[in-house]
Amino acid sequence: MESEKVLCVAEKPSVAKEIAKILSGNRFVMRNSRINYIKNYEFKCQLNSKEVQVIITSVCGHINALDFPSQYAKWESCSPTVLFDAPIIKKTIDENAECIRENIFNIAHSVSHLMIWTDCDREGEKIGSDIVDICRMANSDIVVSRARFSAIIPPQIKQAWESPVQLDMNQAEAVNTRMELDLRIGYAFTRYQTLGLRQIFPELGNGILSYGSCQFPTLGFVVERYKAVENFVKEKFWKIHVVVDRDDTIVNFNWDKGVLFNVNCCNAIYCDLMMDQPVIATVVEVVTKETRKYKPFPLTTVELQKAGCRFLHISSAEIMKIAEDLYNKGFISYPRTETDQFDHQFNFKDLIQAQSQDPRWGDFASSLLDKRITTRKGKHNDQAHPPIHPVQYATGLTGKEKTVYEFVVRRFLACCSDDAKGNETTVKIKIKEEYFTAKGLVITENNYLDVYPYDRWSDKNLPNFILNETFTPKECTIEEGETTPPEYLTEAELINTMDKNGIGTDATIHEHIKKIIDREYVEKQDLGNKTYLIPSNLGLAIVEGYDSIGFNESLTKPLLRAKMEQNLKEICEGTREKNDVLTENVNKYRDMFLVTHNNLQLLIGGSRDVGENDIQGTRGSRGSRGSRVSKRGGRGRGSRGRAGRGFTSARGRGRGRGRGRGSNDGSYDNEPLNID
DNA sequence: GCAAGGTC
Numbered sequence A: 001m002e003s004e005k006v007l008c009v010a011e012k013p014s015v016a017k018e019i020a021k022i023l024s025g026n027r028f029v030m031r032n033s034r035i036n037y038i039k040n041y042e043f044k045c046q047l048n049s050k051e052v053q054v055i056i057t058s059v060c061g062h063i064n065a066l067d068f069p070s071q072y073a074k075w076e077s078c079s080p081t082v083l084f085d086a087p088i089i090k091k092t093i094d095e096n097a098e099c100i101r102e103n104i105f106n107i108a109h110s111v112s113h114l115m116i117w118t119d120c121d122r123e124g125e126k127i128g129s130d131i132v133d134i135c136r137m138a139n140s141d142i143v144v145s146r147a148r149f150s151a152i153i154p155p156q157i158k159q160a161w162e163s164p165v166q167l168d169m170n171q172a173e174a175v176n177t178r179m180e181l182d183l184r185i186g187y188a189f190t191r192y193q194t195l196g197l198r199q200i201f202p203e204l205g206n207g208i209l210s211y212g213s214c215q216f217p218t219l220g221f222v223v224e225r226y227k228a229v230e231n232f233v234k235e236k237f238w239k240i241h242v243v244v245d246r247d248d249t250i251v252n253f254n255w256d257k258g259v260l261f262n263v264n265c266c267n268a269i270y271c272d273l274m275m276d277q278p279v280i281a282t283v284v285e286v287v288t289k290e291t292r293k294y295k296p297f298p299l300t301t302v303e304l305q306k307a308g309c310r311f312l313h314i315s316s317a318e319i320m321k322i323a324e325d326l327y328n329k330g331f332i333s334y335p336r337t338e339t340d341q342f343d344h345q346f347n348f349k350d351l352i353q354a355q356s357q358d359p360r361w362g363d364f365a366s367s368l369l370d371k372r373i374t375t376r377k378g379k380h381n382d383q384a385h386p387p388i389h390p391v392q393y394a395t396g397l398t399g400k401e402k403t404v405y406e407f408v409v410r411r412f413l414a415c416c417s418d419d420a421k422g423n424e425t426t427v428k429i430k431i432k433e434e435y436f437t438a439k440g441l442v443i444t445e446n447n448y449l450d451v452y453p454y455d456r457w458s459d460k461n462l463p464n465f466i467l468n469e470t471f472t473p474k475e476c477t478i479e480e481g482e483t484t485p486p487e488y489l490t491e492a493e494l495i496n497t498m499d500k501n502g503i504g505t506d507a508t509i510h511e512h513i514k515k516i517i518d519r520e521y522v523e524k525q526d527l528g529n530k531t532y533l534i535p536s537n538l539g540l541a542i543v544e545g546y547d548s549i550g551f552n553e554s555l556t557k558p559l560l561r562a563k564m565e566q567n568l569k570e571i572c573e574g575t576r577e578k579n580d581v582l583t584e585n586v587n588k589y590r591d592m593f594l595v596t597h598n599n600l601q602l603l604i605g606g607s608r609d610v611g612e613n614d615i616q617g618t619r620g621s622r623g624s625r626g627s628r629v630s631k632r633g634g635r636g637r638g639s640r641g642r643a644g645r646g647f648t649s650a651r652g653r654g655r656g657r658g659r660g661r662g663s664n665d666g667s668y669d670n671e672p673l674n675i676d
Numbered sequence B: 001g002c003a004a005g006g007t008c
Helices: A013-024 A080-084 A095-108 A122-138 A154-162 A169-200 A215-230 A263-274 A301-312 A316-328 A348-355 A362-368 A399-416 A491-501 A509-518 A537-549 A559-573 A578-598 A600-605 A615-625 A635-639
Strands: A005-010 A029-032 A039-047 A050-058 A064-067 A089-092 A113-117 A143-146 A236-246 A249-255 A281-293 A420-431 A434-445 A475-482 A522-527 A530-535
Touching (some): A005 A013, A013 A039, A013 A050, A013 A113, A039 A154, A050 A095, A050 A113, A064 A169, A080 A169, A080 A578, A095 A122, A113 A122, A122 A143, A122 A169, A169 A559, A169 A600, A215 A491, A215 A509, A215 A537, A236 A263, A236 A434, A301 A316, A301 A399, A301 A509, A316 A399, A348 A399, A362 A399, A491 A530, A530 A537, A537 A578, A559 A578, A578 A600
Parallel strands (some): A005 A050, A005 A113, A113 A143
Antiparallel strands (some): A029 A039, A039 A050, A236 A249, A236 A475, A249 A434, A281 A420, A420 A434, A522 A530
């Protein structure tokens, strides 16, 4: 009797290949599909002490997407509000996805079992459920199971093969919900904002003013920091500073009280200290203890992007492109991972060995080979991918690829090394009743710092002080200072903030940042030797406009997305139904849409005398920064006095044919939008 | 032409 056939489908080609290698012991037949990067791997394998025939293939991320039926495709075909309730259709993403579907469909005819090997996360369950649908269409009797693995290494994969579980349909439903909400809300607000603002500012041309539940909070973070800088009010402070000259070394002692914001208070203390001359300081504490500079955590996508901006001066979008290229060439591991801990069975030695031939870090790598490797363990594990690490020694790389590969290797070797160690000495002195402290550092072991130049730690020389000795300081002065404003947001900080607030995923954070730049809501500016993200007039005006409407839950803050995420989690946990969450969220956003529409004057001009001051008018002082609209020329005069027109739909009132009602009397007629 | 999420 012919043995049973099992079809295994992974989320991406590289995983299909790895699983095939592991389960077949590298003895498989590889067949092409109609897409050159999708391969089918065939071999025989034991399952429950029976021999089965296995075919492993993959999809390439999502197969299906949601869309509105074609009659809604034209922006003017309906009022944007209709999109909150319009029917939605499921379709194959593109022609490639169609070929991938066909490949699976054809194989499914001839197999009895289907095993899903997509990533073990929410999106993976959804992709898996789409694969099941395809296979059931071909073969309604197919027996379905799901492999659950926490890393693509032999023991985990073998374990997953032998003890499969069932797909988690709750998670798939959560993703279906997310897809539908993102589509409805994103399209409705985007069309509304775009068509409406184009009416008011024709110089926007064909520019799109998009709304998205991730891109708006991202923009919000940039604006929030910008305003914190602009609105910053300096405050003066005073402090007492002690300088000691010993053994030809100047030692600065910092006041334990830090700074005081009351000059009289500071003066009183200072006068008291200076009353008896000469001033006598007594050493009350000399302590030396071992200190460490911790080696880095294993590398995640978010950390790679932050490091790219900070150390390598490469934007997050570009570093992801480069990392994906390095991955596709087989030099580094999968670059989209949240995992910051290596599996305890991870094979470090072979990977370190491979690096030992390099003239730059080879000696360091060699020195690790006879040591026991321990790495720091972060708190994240996506159950699918290990931290980013080099998988092969690479030669012949140039430019930024070389830079990024070098970073990945050095980071990996740093993780495998030891913390840097040193001795920190603290000297505390007392003058009357005031205490002052100085610290020194002697580095005793560089360890990881030798291979990881991106971190800095340096010796700080401190001469000898003896407990209870007394001396007269060289100087004891009162100093005035003032608080300094925060800096504008850097891309690395933005990535961090998005990550912490759950805006976007490791694979999409950089896309959202790129999007708000492409939309000209935000621009990059070099100040000094750093690059900052600064909102354009347009970005600032939109955020201020929405914020001035005063929603309970701001469209430009992360909380709204967080609540949606919480609802999705409830679907995953089985405590809420998809339709329940859909209805609640669609209603919520529809309400916000209507409130927006009823407060157009606030959106387009804030509460600042709409009709007289347009957005440019209120932002005039910042015009020199080269905003979207001013760059396109003539926004100032051209749009002045037009803002009061309010949002109007393009339909029924073509551009330039407006009747101009409501433009100067502050009244708004919302009817023309046709939002019914 | 619009979203966010996968991935090549």
